[in-house]
Amino acid sequence: AQTVTQSQPEMSVQEAETVTLSCTYDTSENNYYLFWYKQPPSRQMILVIRQEAYKQQNATENRFSVNFQKAAKSFSLKISDSQLGDTAMYFCAFMKWGSGNTPLVFGKGTRLSVIA
Amino acid sequence: DTEVTQTPKHLVMGMTNKKSLKCEQHMGHRAMYWYKQKAKKPPELMFVYSYEKLSINESVPSRFSPECPNSSLLNLHLHALQPEDSALYLCASSQETGFRGYEQYFGPGTRLTVT
Numbered sequence: 001a002q003t004v005t006q007s008q009p010e011m012s013v014q015e016a017e018t019v020t021l022s023c024t025y026d027t028s029e030n031n032y033y034l035f036w037y038k039q040p041p042s043r044q045m046i047l048v049i050r051q052e053a054y055k056q057q058n059a060t061e062n063r064f065s066v067n068f069q070k071a072a073k074s075f076s077l078k079i080s081d082s083q084l085g086d087t088a089m090y091f092c093a094f095m096k097w098g099s100g101n102t103p104l105v106f107g108k109g110t111r112l113s114v115i116a
Numbered sequence: 117d118t119e120v121t122q123t124p125k126h127l128v129m130g131m132t133n134k135k136s137l138k139c140e141q142h143m144g145h146r147a148m149y150w151y152k153q154k155a156k157k158p159p160e161l162m163f164v165y166s167y168e169k170l171s172i173n174e175s176v177p178s179r180f181s182p183e184c185p186n187s188s189l190l191n192l193h194l195h196a197l198q199p200e201d202s203a204l205y206l207c208a209s210s211q212e213t214g215f216r217g218y219e220q221y222f223g224p225g226t227r228l229t230v231t
Contacts, residue, residue, distance in 0.1 A: 103149070
């Protein structure tokens with residue numbers, strides 16, 4: 001079974017600063033996907049960024065980037081130039097790739113507050 | 117259109133009531149999901165439908181009954197719920213499960229309160 005661990009229940013960052021959210025996972029699979037989802041207070045969960053395990057290059061989406069260390073089973077999210085709208089719960093998630101149905105396995109989440 | 121819609125947004129029901137939650141997507145996705153989310157917790161998977169057939173039931177009590185009338189619609193029928201069933205119920209969809217399974221798109225959820 002796969003597990004996802006987010007060791008930082010809460011974090012805060014000043015507006016315009018950079019923050020890194022950590023995520024580690026445990027799996028015996030070689031091929032899989034990793035995701036970061038954002039859930040603002042009382043708002044919809046949206047996908048922030050995704051990474052395919054077979055790709056060595058770290059994914060980047062505008063101000064969001066990941067540091068994917070496959071051997072270490074680590075998948076951290078870096079948010080640059082933090083904005084007030086980045087305040088949200090962030091979930092790291094794992095999905096197997098291969099056969100059968102592939103539910104998401106979520107970490108417990110990190111609550112990020114961006115302070116003006 | 118990358119949108120999953122859910123109705124109603126809020127629902128209050130008594131323990132003897134019967135109600136239904138509705139989810140709709142028009143992205144051509146063939147996999148649809150129901151999740152339950154408690155406050156400050158991650159979503160917990162309840163059911164997965166793949167090509168309109170139930171493929172995963174995460175040992176959910178029978179008072180929750182899913183239905184997939186067609187590839188765009190997903191319902192969750194509720195009957196004789198308990199107060200501990202109060203939560204945010206999220207629907208999601210993805211291109212398909214299995215080998216080409218990919219990211220899930222979530223709806224805004226239905227906030228359910230059982231009194």
